[in-house]
Amino acid sequence: xxxxxxxxxxxxxxxxxxxxxxxxxxxxxxxxxxxxxxxxxxxxxxxxxxxxxxxxxxxxxxxxxxxxxxxxxxxxxxxxxxxxxxxxxxxxxxxxxxxxxxxxxxxxxxxxxxxxxxxxxxxxxxxxxxxxxxxxxxxxxxxxxxxxxxxxxxxxxxxxxxxxxxxxxxxxxxxxxxxxxxxxxxxxxxxxxxxxxxxxxxxxxxxxxxxxxxxxxxxxxxxxxxxxxxxxxxxxxxxxxxxxxxxxxxxxxxxxxxxxxxxxxxxxxxxxxxxxxxxxxxxxxxxxxxxxxxxxxxxxxxxxxxxxxxxxxxxxxxxxxxxxxxxxxxxxxxxxxxxxxxxxxxxxxxxxxxxxxxxxxxxxxxxxxxxxxxxxxxxxxxxxxxxxxxxxxxxxxxxxxxxxx
Amino acid sequence: xxxxxxxxxxxxxxxxxxxxxxxxxxxxxxxxxxxxxxxxxxxxxxxxxxxxxxxxxxxxxxxxxxxxxxxxxxxxxxxxxxxxxxxxxxxxxxxxxxxxxxxxxxxxxxxxxxxxxxxxxxxxxxxxxxxxxxxxxxxxxxxxxxxxxxxxxxxxxxxxxxxxxxxxxxxxxxxxxxxxxxxxxxxxxxxxxxxxxxxxxxxxxxxxxxxxxxxxxxxxxxxxxxxxxxxxxxxxxxxxxxxxxxxxxxxxxxxxxxxxxxxxxxxxxxxxxxxxxxxxxxxxxxxxxxxxxxxxxxxxxxxxxxxxxxxxxxxxxxxxxxxxxxxxxxxxxxxxxxxxxxxxxxxxxxxxxxxxxxxxxxxxxxxxxxxxxxxxxxxxxxxxxxxxxxxxxxxxxxxxxxxxx
Numbered sequence: 001x002x003x004x005x006x007x008x009x010x011x012x013x014x015x016x017x018x019x020x021x022x023x024x025x026x027x028x029x030x031x032x033x034x035x036x037x038x039x040x041x042x043x044x045x046x047x048x049x050x051x052x053x054x055x056x057x058x059x060x061x062x063x064x065x066x067x068x069x070x071x072x073x074x075x076x077x078x079x080x081x082x083x084x085x086x087x088x089x090x091x092x093x094x095x096x097x098x099x100x101x102x103x104x105x106x107x108x109x110x111x112x113x114x115x116x117x118x119x120x121x122x123x124x125x126x127x128x129x130x131x132x133x134x135x136x137x138x139x140x141x142x143x144x145x146x147x148x149x150x151x152x153x154x155x156x157x158x159x160x161x162x163x164x165x166x167x168x169x170x171x172x173x174x175x176x177x178x179x180x181x182x183x184x185x186x187x188x189x190x191x192x193x194x195x196x197x198x199x200x201x202x203x204x205x206x207x208x209x210x211x212x213x214x215x216x217x218x219x220x221x222x223x224x225x226x227x228x229x230x231x232x233x234x235x236x237x238x239x240x241x242x243x244x245x246x247x248x249x250x251x252x253x254x255x256x257x258x259x260x261x262x263x264x265x266x267x268x269x270x271x272x273x274x275x276x277x278x279x280x281x282x283x284x285x286x287x288x289x290x291x292x293x294x295x296x297x298x299x300x301x302x303x304x305x306x307x308x309x310x311x312x313x314x315x316x317x318x319x320x321x322x323x324x325x326x327x328x329x330x331x332x333x334x335x336x337x338x339x340x341x342x343x344x345x346x347x348x349x350x351x352x353x354x355x356x357x358x359x360x361x362x363x364x365x366x367x368x369x370x371x372x373x374x375x376x377x378x379x380x381x382x383x384x385x386x387x388x389x390x391x392x393x394x395x396x397x398x399x400x401x402x403x404x405x
Numbered sequence: 406x407x408x409x410x411x412x413x414x415x416x417x418x419x420x421x422x423x424x425x426x427x428x429x430x431x432x433x434x435x436x437x438x439x440x441x442x443x444x445x446x447x448x449x450x451x452x453x454x455x456x457x458x459x460x461x462x463x464x465x466x467x468x469x470x471x472x473x474x475x476x477x478x479x480x481x482x483x484x485x486x487x488x489x490x491x492x493x494x495x496x497x498x499x500x501x502x503x504x505x506x507x508x509x510x511x512x513x514x515x516x517x518x519x520x521x522x523x524x525x526x527x528x529x530x531x532x533x534x535x536x537x538x539x540x541x542x543x544x545x546x547x548x549x550x551x552x553x554x555x556x557x558x559x560x561x562x563x564x565x566x567x568x569x570x571x572x573x574x575x576x577x578x579x580x581x582x583x584x585x586x587x588x589x590x591x592x593x594x595x596x597x598x599x600x601x602x603x604x605x606x607x608x609x610x611x612x613x614x615x616x617x618x619x620x621x622x623x624x625x626x627x628x629x630x631x632x633x634x635x636x637x638x639x640x641x642x643x644x645x646x647x648x649x650x651x652x653x654x655x656x657x658x659x660x661x662x663x664x665x666x667x668x669x670x671x672x673x674x675x676x677x678x679x680x681x682x683x684x685x686x687x688x689x690x691x692x693x694x695x696x697x698x699x700x701x702x703x704x705x706x707x708x709x710x711x712x713x714x715x716x717x718x719x720x721x722x723x724x725x726x727x728x729x730x731x732x733x734x735x736x737x738x739x740x741x742x743x744x745x746x747x748x749x750x751x752x753x754x755x756x757x758x759x760x761x762x763x764x765x766x767x768x769x770x771x772x773x774x775x776x777x778x779x780x781x782x783x784x785x786x787x788x789x790x791x792x793x794x795x796x797x798x799x800x801x802x803x804x805x806x807x808x809x810x
Binding site: 075083107108110131142146147150151166170174175183191195198337343381384389395397400401404 | 603742
């Protein structure tokens with residue numbers, strides 16, 4: 001039997017307003033992002049964990065919990081079921097017996113943004129969208145441009161001038177309309193906001209369409225399945241726009257409703273860079289929303305987001321799971337990145353490496369215990385950020401020799 | 406029951422000499438590469454295709470057909486089971502009803518080299534190797550450096566000065582000893598040859614250790630499994646050192662012996678760049694070996710290999726399957742790369758794109774038929790070659806507007 005989606009409607013997590021699932025929607029009238037809701041009672045009856053185990057290793061194995069109704073609308077590059085790798089040596093050094101990383105660098109376009117783009121673009125296609133526009137710090141733009149090309153949807157992508165070059169190349173390769181801006185992602189967002197209003201384009205900005213998060217949610221579904229439906233004790237997530245951590249939390253809640261995991265939830269940790277830490281500041285002040293972070297700056301470009309539309313959802317996920325937030329310096333991030341590559345052979349992006357820098361702190365503070373099962377989320381491949389390493393290699397003539405060093 | 410390896414011995418495909426499987430070996434005394442042989446009768450009794458379907462989505466699902474004996478020696482970054490994607494729109498334009506690409510860009514380190522490194526480094530660890538050395542055009546070096554780091558093996562990597570920068574960064578990030586050479590991979594090979602003789606290092610050069618090919622072989626195993634044990638009619642492979650095509654051919658022969666596929670084999674097509682086409686030349690002259698290609702040059706850096714040690718095995722695979730060879734120009738390669746990204750959303754490396762350029766020719770010549778099931782092998786992620794696209798984007802101030810174009 002072909003799996004079907006149990007997507008039922010869109011709902012505002014702030015004011016409770018519901019929306020027709022089969023029409024294009026952006027934000028709620030109250031200004032909040034909308035979330036997709038499912039008929040989880042029927043889904044639980046239709047699908048078992050046992051049945052899942054036999055399905056293809058992509059995020060589309062969770063069809064019942066995704067919003068795409070017709071299989072013909074699925075736009076896929078084979079994304080999902082990224083590996084969870086033990087970090088045994090570095091774990092031991094910190095006195096942690098169970099330290100893992102989920103490596104989202106092994107996805108089409110080299111980052112976790114592929115998940116959001118796959119589901120977001122598939123739904124855009126299903127809703128008959130012809131043109132979309134979005135601001136991005138780079139990786140989401142690359143992913144959405146390529147998936148949009150595959151779907152035959154035209155894409156306008158606006159990113160900061162300082163975004164990683166490789167992500168600009170991806171957008172150009174996809175044949176999308178690339179624009180750069182002298183400013184931050186928030187400035188790009190304003191340009192996109194005016195353009196979508198003027199030209200009636202579909203606004204694919206973070207959380208301004210409700211389906212990207214459904215793609216990100218599959219990280220949480222995979223984590224539960226890959227750990228045999230026993231969730232880890234702690235998950236650390238590099239947090240910019242926050243959709244990843246919101247998605248994981250949403251996944252875990254849905255799995256609880258399905259009865260596939262128990263009451264225990266992992267403590268969710270939002271990791272930010274010291275140069276852009278609005279969520280950390282809000283959490284330290286026990287607030288429910290963050291304030292715009294002035295003059296933000298960090299080497300971990302993907303999490304340079306001075307104010308996230310979904311900040312209240314990130315903070316809710318942290319509070320509700322007994323998690324915490326941590327800020328780490330650029331120097332700590334780059335050191336962590338080098339350690340991970342040289343000791344464990346995992347070449348993570350700076351954002352992903354930030355989570356390991358955070359583990360060191362939380363472990364030293366005894367917030368993480370030696371027996372905790374700890375999972376780092378690496379959001380992208382290190383190779384998308386070649387500038388974080390300097391090459392310092394001797395250049396030889398063909399008749400020269402190499403010696404042990 | 407834990408799966409076990411049915412690796413039985415090493416054998417020379419030229420002179421037939423056999424070697425003890427549990428000692429380190431490099432080339433045969435006669436100078437030929439050695440191949441791993443398995444007890445396929447026992448393997449067929451121990452493993453069924455049905456059983457396979459339930460295993461984890463990595464190349465280690467084929468444990469019985471891989472040379473690593475002890476699970477504890479497996480060095481993995483989660484490699485394998487890359488997706489096979491339809492290229493429906495471009496296929497239609499060429500009048501081909503079944504055109505696919507297997508995307509090896511979605512592997513750790515961003516290329517198919519991860520397969521060879523995973524199995525090669527695992528075996529090196531199993532054999533107690535402390536130090537290895539290798540020449541590379543870049544991608545293999547990046548992969549072996551990272552897997553070696555994970556295994557705790559020291560690595561000396563020598564690559565042409567002109568190799569892609571990102572691959573140099575990977576080697577540096579892994580903490581390996583990187584050396585550049587003013588010359589080609591053949592020059593790097595000579596430096597490594599002298600060094601391994603002098604310092605008694607393990608020579609991890611292409612085909613000079615017999616296990617890298619076993620990792621590459623898993624591409625062939627996956628292709629058969631993913632197509633439901635009905636192999637495609639044509640497989641096109643970008644050919645430099647040739648280990649990929651040799652590995653696929655070896656896999657298909659082993660699957661025939663297992664009785665998992667029938668007599669039909671895909672016609673294997675070796676695709677080279679016009680600026681470095683020794684295999685094409687040898688095939689056109691109906692020879693069994695190639696001659697050194699002088700002054701080789703191509704934008705597809707990974708297949709700039711003027712003389713491959715395994716050339717006779719590549720040619721055997723082409724002859725035995727009724728395949729052919731094709732040379733394509735750099736201009737055709739770059740055009741194919743742009744088409745694939747903009748039309749299908751798949752951003753392939755130039756080497757992978759070369760196979761699509763070749764399909765156009767073979768389709769026009771009617772060597773490929775409209776009903777053939779055709780599979781392109783993309784060996785790496787386009788994002789490892791950012792220089793193949795020029796970025797030409799307007800730079801806006803935050804108060805500027807974007808307009809439909």
